[in-house]
Amino acid sequence: MSDGPSVDPRVARTRHDVLAAARAVLLDEGWERVTLARVAERSGYARTTLYRHWPQRLDLLRDLIREEGRLTHTAKTGDLRADLVAELEAFRVALTTTGFGSVFIAIGQQAGDDPEFADLNREMRAEGGRVLHGIVADGVQRGELASDLRPDAAIPQLVGPVLFRHLFEPDDVLDSEFVLSVVDWFLAAAREGEPVSPAPSG
Template sequence: MSNEDARVARTRADVSRTVRRLLAEEGWDAVTHAHVARVAGYSKTTLYTHWPSRADLLRIAVESLGDMPHAESTGDLRADLVAEVTAFRTAIEELALDKVLMALAQQGATVDEIGEVRKALVADGERHIRHLLSVTTDERRRDAAVQMMSGVVLCPAVMYGELPDDRVIAEAVDILLGGLGEA
């Protein structure tokens, strides 16, 4: 890697980390070129050159998350669902994913470019549970089941500022599987 490539990679990492931190600590309104530049230690010109819009800043922050963490499938549907929902809880906790999702939801409602980023992140996050449930449910029920499974983590995180414990996740999976006739 050339020195220029290393500088660009370092700048990208610093800026994306700063955007995620600002989203988590201060919310979307803090994600301005001026504020990100000041906190990350770069010039506004650098940020505008590489990321001309606020949507671009949000996009690199989401892209820097990489693929969402997913649990390894074991073939036991209950255990796999519990593990996957637990992995989502971990992503919320470690990546401040709830704050990122709130910003994406807020801005994605009016800015198409951000809406597309949100759709891609959600699709990646839901992919594994959709696959697990594809064996036992049709698409209509699968949509409801996926929303229920993400909701057991996202709702308390957003509404109450806390994450569900292992017992709540296991019980939610049991309720879901009972409703699907899989318990």
């Protein structure tokens, strides 16, 4: 949503109600059911109203994900480990308890075949990684993380293990303790003084 400050309050209300209905459909019925028709039905608004705001299903999904992205981010405190844990924990919760996990993954899967999904995937990744990126950049600037560490390179190291456990290790618990272990693993490799890219050993 890019509603400016001067948006008509009725429009804002409509958007808010419809997005809330879309979120409810997602949680209760799965993301495949998040269509303009079903969300119109659930929200009580006319389909024509929805089409005016979101010409296509993808537009609605995009706003839903943007909204979710805003909700799940944390505020930085300047404590590197605590900030990493809080932000990765927010991602874990989004992945496991809100139904957004399967949405993220489905978008990633479809991005390979469909340019519109590729755009959405790109946007989702930029918005999803924004705060983590900032935490790592701050850590580098304060000298707590290796000076040659690129924040972009840190994101797969932090998010990847959580995603892997969610997708392929459902028998193993994906809990706060796992998130802590991923952050500590990351810090063990990335703290200032550790070589991020050790010389070949073999």
